[in-house]
Amino acid sequence: MSIEILMPALSPTMTEGKLAKWHKTEGDAVKAGDIIAEIETDKATMEFEAVDEGVLEKILVAEGTEGVAVNTPIASLRGDDEKPGTSSEKSAVPAKKAEAPKAEAPKAEAKADKAVESAVTAVKTPAPELKDPAIPEGTQFVSMTVREAIREGMSEEMRRDPKVFLMGEEVAEYQGAYKISQGMLDEFGPDRVIDTPITEQGFAGLGVGAAFGGLRPIIEFMTFNFSMQAIDQIVNSAAKTLYMSGGQMGCPIVFRGPNGAAARVAAQHSQDYAAWYSHIPGLKVVAPYSAADFKGLIKAAIRDPNPVIFLENEILYGRSFEVPKLDDYVVPIGKARIAREGKDVTLVGYSIAVGHALAAAEKLAEEGIEAEVIDLRTIRPMDHDTIIQSVQKTNRIVTVEEGFPQSGIGAEIAAVMMEKAFDYLDAPVTRVHGKDVPMPYAANLEKLALVSVPEIVAAAKAVCYRK
């Protein structure tokens, strides 16, 4: 009996990867612990070890193949001296332990589970449908991942202004825990792309001090979950000092990193901080969805003379979008974007929730409901006008966010609608949001805890009084 070796998941969000290299050929003897292949994920190239012993019988996926889905059989192994039938039990749980990466995983991935199949990652990314009026007619577009867009935006700003530097855990020699800063150490050198110890409060405060001293720091948190170690420096030092100094002490700094749920990393590593930081006067909070906006807004954030919280999303990093090919594409902070036009109901969200809202709009269209989708892009200062103008047209609004409901972004928008658009509402403002529980680990529970497309569809139909 032969054992199937399956494509392993090597990061929390990996759904597919590239089979970069085979270290064994057909007929080679394999011992447990042998490196048999190299697998390239969206974050790194990992060595893949065998757990079972035998002879490599057949290679099913050739090296160089991209987009190999997790759990696809990639090879078969023949048990050497076993009697027929004895390995059949083994084959029921093939290559399970072999999936553990040999390279030491960074902190964010420490609790990584192998088999990832998240409802979130399964959502396809509908391309933004509307043109940005700020982009000149005839502009060429290039397909780019969110990851590349952030990197390009940062690199362009670092070329433009020598006062800009990037600092954080694993940003330099490791090439970024999520590969955002890949190649930047080579281009800008160790004085400007700086690996820190794991010391969030320390390097966040150091960055604020450097900004007071005239520099333009970009401080990367490996994830925003770890920014809670540093929240005093962000709120009390970065955000308030301008006011407390009567306008003398501006703090031009960007705090950036992935925010919100990744996949299967449980409660301490899956939280949306948009509402937390948007509570604070003195901070600006940006949470884009498309690669174009990530690029344009990271550039705006770096140029902004104020502290900016720049919320990224791990699941979006690998998604591709059309990005305008312009020498200096800057998207202004504080302006929302109509991602899809519609007349029946307004769906407003930010970050990954915009993707969910667009997917819901597709479904609603099939049922004859034309939803307008607003991508907030900036949480603070919030673009009330764009939301109100949409509600004046649709008279109905559903907010969509991954965060908790209480004192959340949806709650804020609901209050603003009460204050500024009450007369235009034909139905109560309705919120769709992450469930009011710490993020569970179990796959089924996690799926239930996250905001979902069917929930958005149901909420939109409810405010339209449709069954």
Added chain:
Amino acid sequence: MAKAGKAADSAAKGGKLPPAKELLQYYRDMLLIRRFEEKAGQLYGMGLIGGFCHLYIGQEAVVVGLQACAKLGDAVITSYRDHGHMLATGMDPKGVMAELTGRAGGYSKGKGGSMHMFSREKHFYGGHGIVGAQVPLGTGLAFAQKYNKTDNVTFCYFGDGSANQGQVYESFNMAELWKLPVIYVIENNQYAMGTAINRSSAQPALHKRGESFGVVGRQVDGMSVVAVKEAGEEAVAHCRAGKGPIILEMMTYRYRGHSMSDPAKYRSKDEVTKMRAEHDPIDQVRALLLGNKMVDEDALKAIDKEVKDIVQQAADFAQESPEPDASELWTDVYVEA
């Protein structure tokens, strides 16, 4: 506390007696802080200063001695016990006092108060109200000085209370790792609010707190401005030479309570009286000047008068300056892009 007074003795014994001009400058600068703080205490009692008000009385030698080692462009950052540092960096006493009274003429237009004042012009970066928060901030100022390839240094002050905050050690680590030009000045006044150092600190010799990171530390008699100056010169040379950070533990003493509302029941009156009588930083300089016949009483009286006038003018200004306009509520939240 055991070390307080030592260096002054050695100066008095003819160790390194600074020239009269220098000693007179120390005398004036320390006296200005003393009289300013006494006036601030008085205005607080009259209800003209609100909130928290932490006086520096007793600790004057620390900032005056170190500021004498600074050159143009060197940065200073400290905690909320900050009035003395502002005056020592050359900030206008009127603007400082008017900030204490919350008036438009204050350094922060009345929006910062006692604990939050700044002067970019004088490279004074606050005035920070969260215990220990200024330590990473000061480390960042030093990072910028190095990044910009200057030979300036940062004087980062904090107290024995702050010394138990985790971010202090995060800062020591990075500063030594990256050889940042920062002088960590620990003003050990023996009490973190009401908690004596031996009740809060497993290692009360705070200058040793950098040892595990390789940060050099010195313990200095912080009641002697001469000793402070001498230690400061060494520290500044160390930093300017690119050797990284250094810790100066200044053994000092605050005569007043932690803040205005602190009755200071955690220490004896005798202890305070003894410190004032035997180690007062201003009296020490006075004794050096007169004992060595460097000046006569009249010269000191002239300084006393000058300082008294400056402080009175500051107090007058702080009461005459108007409250900030109501429109100021909404300004300075963001820098306009």
